[in-house]
Amino acid sequence: MAVDDALDMKSPAEVATALDNTGYLPDEGIATAAFLAMRMRRPLLCEGEPGTGKTALAQALAAALGVDLIRLQCHEGIDAAQALYDWDFPRQLLHLRTLEAASGGELDADAAESSLYTPRFLLARPLLRALQESPCVLLVDEIDRADDEFEAFLLEVLSEYAVTIPEFGVVRAQQPPIVILTSNRTREVHDALKRRCLYHWLEHPGLEREVAILRRRLPGLDARLAEQVAAAVQRMRQMELLKPPGVAEALDWAQALQALDQDELDTETAATTLGAVLKYREDAERVRAAGIVAP
Structure with a gap:
């Protein structure tokens, strides 16, 4: 499916079907938010607890559209150079030495300088790549x-x-990329950025949908074990845990049980495999003490 076809989708239901075909199981809210982001060509800011499917949504959209997913992973201290572009200084230096050798030492400084700032030496980081390569899906993860x-x-x-690159000129996307921003809400994203975006809060899936996700992602998983x-x-998510498990951890746990050839989650197996679903000792101890295991 091409991006132009996706923009022509008539309803969120069509988007839901396209996402479902990639293995991602959207609910009505997610499908509607994705539909509006594509139709209105606005970035979509997805907030929610870790493991609610924010990053997976961007991956599924890229797969559904048949375009590249370009991912910018945010972190403390990230700056424009890391996100946008840089110049390949070693290659530029080698180029200068080659020009100098070819000219017999009579190098035209202005011509040499202009030859350094060409696409050949431009290192495109995720944001610049998204502008150059659109149509694509740009994922700005954990803003x-x-x-x-x-x-x-x-x-x-x-x-x-x-964007304007002083030595190079203006780079403008021929058509805006589909932009998904994610946030785990470790701090509030500023209102100015929120106003630029459409917004959707992702909850953990309900029981029925989570069972469906487990069975979709792990086709050989026994129905009883998935439940x-x-x-x-x-x-576990209803307990006061340091890090409640997300869907990714549920998948890891189910896969670990599959690897042990388990077709039922008994108390002993649950206790010994908690490391697949819980990542803090205090959480594992609290869950063991509560005796949480499927009936």
């Missing part, structure tokens, strides 16, 4: 981990879908 200055820079790029794992994970 809440970046600082205020980077948010302001990103807002400027997403407002115009263009037991999903039910146990659902109960």
Whole structure:
């Protein structure tokens, strides 16, 4: 499916079908948000607890559209150079030495300088790649981990879908990429960026949908075991844990049980495999003490 076809989709139901065909099981809210983001050509900011499918949504959209997924992983201290572009200094230096040798030492400084700032030496980082290679899906992952200055820079790029490189010129996307931003809400994203985006909050799936996700992602998983794992994970999320498990952890747990040739989640096996679903000792102890295991 091409991006233009996706933009012509008549309803969120069509988007849901396209996502479902990739193995991603959307609910009505997710399908509607994705439909509007594509139809209105607006970035979509997805917030929610870790493991609710925010990153997977971007991956599924790229697969459904048959385009590249370009991912910008945010972190503390990320700056414009890491996100946008850099110049390949070693190759530029080698190029200068080659020109100097070819000219017999009589190098034209202006011509040499202009030859350094060409696409040949431009290292495109994720944001610039997305502008150059669109149609594509641009995933700006965990924007809440970046600082205020980077948010302001990103807002400027997403407002115009263009950047100016002083030595090179303006790079503008021929058509805006489909942009998905994710946030685990470790801090609040600024209102200015939120106003530029459509917004959707992703909840953990309900029991029935989580069972469906487990069986879709792990086709050989026994139906009874899928229900037991999903039910146990659902109960864990109701506890006061340091890090409640997401869908990714539920999948890891079910896969670990498959590897042990288990077709039922009994108390002993649940206790010995908690490391697949819980990542803190305190959480594992609390769950063991509560005796959480599917009936």
